[in-house]
Amino acid sequence: MNTTTTVTPLGGDVYEIDTRMAGYSGITAGYLIMSDRPCLVEPGTSGSAPVVQAALRELGVGPDDLATVVVTHIHLDHAGGVGDIARMYPQAEVVVHEKGARHLADPSKLMRSARMVYGDALDTLFGELKPTDAARIRAVEDTGTVDLGGGRRLDSHYSPGHAKHHVGLMDSHTGDLYVGDAAGMYIPETADVKPATPPPDFDLDTTLESIGKFRSLGPQRLLFAHYGPVTDVDDTLERSAEELRVWVDAVRDARDQGLDLDHAVAMVVDRTKDRYAITADGVDPELAAKYEVLTSAESNVAGIMHALDKNA
Numbered sequence: 001m002n003t004t005t006t007v008t009p010l011g012g013d014v015y016e017i018d019t020r021m022a023g024y025s026g027i028t029a030g031y032l033i034m035s036d037r038p039c040l041v042e043p044g045t046s047g048s049a050p051v052v053q054a055a056l057r058e059l060g061v062g063p064d065d066l067a068t069v070v071v072t073h074i075h076l077d078h079a080g081g082v083g084d085i086a087r088m089y090p091q092a093e094v095v096v097h098e099k100g101a102r103h104l105a106d107p108s109k110l111m112r113s114a115r116m117v118y119g120d121a122l123d124t125l126f127g128e129l130k131p132t133d134a135a136r137i138r139a140v141e142d143t144g145t146v147d148l149g150g151g152r153r154l155d156s157h158y159s160p161g162h163a164k165h166h167v168g169l170m171d172s173h174t175g176d177l178y179v180g181d182a183a184g185m186y187i188p189e190t191a192d193v194k195p196a197t198p199p200p201d202f203d204l205d206t207t208l209e210s211i212g213k214f215r216s217l218g219p220q221r222l223l224f225a226h227y228g229p230v231t232d233v234d235d236t237l238e239r240s241a242e243e244l245r246v247w248v249d250a251v252r253d254a255r256d257q258g259l260d261l262d263h264a265v266a267m268v269v270d271r272t273k274d275r276y277a278i279t280a281d282g283v284d285p286e287l288a289a290k291y292e293v294l295t296s297a298e299s300n301v302a303g304i305m306h307a308l309d310k311n312a
């Protein structure tokens with residue numbers, strides 16, 4: 001096993017864990033809140049589960065110590081490892097939005113549609129989401145609370161737009177807001193903010209409302225699933241909203257011109273690439289490719305097209 005640590009302390013008894021989706025480092029972050037009732041946010045993929053287990057062991061969290069596992073939403077890069085982690089940590093309660101709960105108990109439908117999207121790449125990217133005993137799953141609605149012990153709480157806030165089963169989570173002790181993918185993707189190497197607008201749920205107005213909700217919570221720090229902590233909260237959320245508008249405008253133009261998906265993607269990439277340091281000339285192309293695995297321009301354009309078709 002790789003002996004390089006995947007754990008980074010972030011202060012406030014919060015530890016970032018690089019969950020190493022498909023073996024990549026630095027694209028999927030899980031977080032352990034090391035409170036009286038330890039809580040894991042974003043377990044990552046099924047393939048991530050051994051990585052997470054090793055990180056928790058390093059942090060002194062044994063099989064019976066983990067109190068809660070929370071997912072911001074049930075996409076496989078966030079929740080694919082829930083079934084594995086639930087088996088490794090038999091005391092842990094699994095917390096998820098009500099629109100995602102049944103898919104964690106019975107993942108067959110979710111896995112079938114993921115297989116249609118990803119084909120054979122599904123196995124290397126994510127692996128198989130295994131079922132979790134329904135009795136261990138707690139569904140939250142518009143808001144919900146995870147007891148972290150010692151008076152500390154993690155409050156969930158429904159934040160659809162990227163996905164209809166998405167929640168953000170605010171730590172009462174640190175003011176950390178776990179944003180999942182609702183505010184897009186933050187690329188720490190270049191400080192870029194890029195949208196994450198996959199089909200079939202993406203909706204611009206809903207996403208902007210969720211970003212507004214996040215702003216109104218007044219977080220001290222944003223913890224991105226992709227990737228890591230950001231303290232420049234207001235500017236980052238503002239940038240996130242702006243990027244969404246730019247991409248939706250570009251896709252709308254492509255759609256008005258009657259372009260097919262491939263040509264629309266080419267046009268949108270060309271029109272937006274100068275906005276991001278990561279796609280500028282001279283930047284490590286491997287770095288850009290790594291993030292493209294996670295959120296491809298094609299998936300973003302397809303998601304926005306789908307939303308425009310729906311609203312037409």
Ligand SMILES: [Zn+2]
Nearest residue numbers: 075077181225
């Ligand atoms: Zn994601």
